[in-house]
Amino acid sequence: MMQAPDLPLWAALITALLLLTGSLLTLTGALGLLRLRSFYQRVHAPTLGATLGAGCILIASMLCFSVLETRAVLHEVLIALFLTVTTPVTLMLLARAALYRDRVEGNPETPPDTGQERPANPAEKA
């Protein structure tokens, strides 16, 4: 079992800095969910945690364990990859559902359908 004090000072400092930056960004994203007004604005907020927030935390993890185990620990790259590939799908589904609902309700701020678009058809989403 490895102990955290084994970490040299420079690595500990960089790891702590990256962890703090990442968690502050994620917290800001969560705060955005509370502060932003409309649904479409709020959808933007959690991307902070899914992109740079997660990125900072993953780099911190790679650095910390690479130094502790004195070998390259890189499998966090896969977490970043799968996050990047999957989050947009969820966000797009949410946005499309909201848009569909707003169009059915006839909300004034909703952009009009251009005619050929069929919002109910998921195959349409390229």
Add this chain to the structure above:
Amino acid sequence: MTRWLAFPLLTLCLLAMWLLLVQSVAPGSILMGVLVALVATRLFTVLRPEPVKYRLTGAVVRLAGIVLYDIIRSNIAVARIILTGRTDRGMSGFIRIPIDMRSRHGLALLAVIITATPGTLWVQFDSARGSLLIHVLDLVDEEQWIALIKNRYEKLLMEIFP
């Protein structure tokens, strides 16, 4: 035999993923990884996927750099908007962007880029008209956003997916 190596890039990526997951480059792991990657690629061809036309040029590296830079920049921009409380309704809105790219894979990648960048969200793509609807959190200058997506991303993506 060609059916086992129909997607060489996919096979390579699967092998890389396997080696990262088992965290070793011992001959045994590589052998197992090659086996898994080959079988997975072979199973993938059963789905009859549309063949991907791509060119691995310097554009890939340039695009990756640009996207990374933009993600960092827009993270800071969106965090500032949330923290300073500039959250008026009128500031954000939808814009329509004319898109010339027709490659499905290029469009999919553009969707990931736009959505992964905080502050912009891919909402709907009209494939018949080539018109893309996105939502922008900090919509000050509409023309500037259209130019950004067309010049920064679409041009490079069309180079990669001709």
